[in-house]
Amino acid sequence: MRHSLPIAPQFYVTAPQPCPYLAGRMERKLFTALQGEEAEKLNDALSKQGFRRSQNVLYRPTCADCSACLSARIRVSDFAPSKSQKRVLKRNAPLRRRATSPWATDAQYELFRKYLDSRHADGGMADMDVFEFSAMIEETPIRSRLIEYAADGEPLRAACLTDLLDDGLSMVYSFFDPDFEADSLGNYMILDHVEIARDMGLPYVYLGYWVPGSPKMGYKARYKGLEVYSRGRWQLLRDPEEHSAETHPLSVAPIAEQVARIQLPDAQPAPRRR
Structure with missing residues (x-):
């Protein structure tokens, strides 16, 4: 009997492009395909190492002279809402949560377009049409949910595409009605995900x-119990100023070294970058 060996994921690097977060800087991403029977294991493993999912791709910033982008997660056991976050929960108490399979709807796309046009009209997603939106929601080889929020009898007010990992929930992308910006719906969805977790x-x-x-x-940085993935490990964020040096060129390890340090499922060594 012949047995086929699992194919190790290959890692690639994008071409430099303007950074969307820090003016005057260029960004690159290290990425790999997310597919096959081991997709969930790979997503779980790499999410613990600072990677994020976008459809069928896992990526992590790997800029040439900056390592400022730090993956962040809330440690649920250490979280307690602040006074302002309690007010956010109170303002949004009429909302009801509904978790569905990742299937795009017209109502979701209308809300998504309204959100982009109001808050991110110049962003990289500004030109997404309904087909691209559907792909963002539906093209996933892992366990995902579309979590919707609306008051009884009212239109959809907020939504979040959420992945279910073996150690938590990953908020892939969230959007909301900008007419209710004063209600801090983005923060509310984070607070609600803490309760779900x-x-x-x-x-x-x-x-x-x-x-x-x-x-x-x-x-x-305002969430109690926030951890960031920095220099190969998760650490509690105490003083944000401690990480200001991450924008220094000497904070960046060579790409080949970064790839070599990636831990794959079943402790397989990561192949070198192509």
């Missing part, structure tokens, strides 16, 4: 990247 007995909620020096990402 707590109910499920999961230790973490993954938030994406926190970038010191970027006002756009500063809000993530």
Whole structure:
């Protein structure tokens, strides 16, 4: 009987392009395909090492002269809402949560377009049409849910595409009605995901990247129990200023060294970059 060996994932690097978070800097991403029978294991393993999912791709920033983008997650056992976060929960108490399979709807796309046109009209996703939106929601080889929020009898107000990892929830992409911006719906969805994770007995909620020096990402540092993945390990974020040096060129390891350090499922060594 012949047995086929699992194919180790190959890692690649994108061409430099302007950084969306820090002015005057260029970004590159290290990425690999997410496919096959081992997709969930690979997603779980690499999420623990600072990678994020976008459809069928796992990626992590690997810029030539900057390592400011730090993957962030909330340690659920250490989280307690601040006074302002309690007010956010109270303002949004009328909302009801509905978790569905990752299947795109017209109502979701209308809300998504309204959100982009109001808040990210110049961003990289500004030109996404309904087919690209559907692909973002539906093209996933792992366990994902589309979590919707709306008050009884009212239109969809907020939604989040969420991955279920073996150690937590990963908030892949969230969007909301900008007419209700004063209700802090983005923060509310994070707070609600902490409650979902707590109910499920999961230790973490993954938030994406926190970038010191970027006002756009500063809000993530306000969550108690926030950990960041820096220099190959997760550590509790205490003073955000401690990470200001991550923008220095000497903070970046060579790409080949970064790839060699990646731990794959079943402790397989990562192949070198192509």
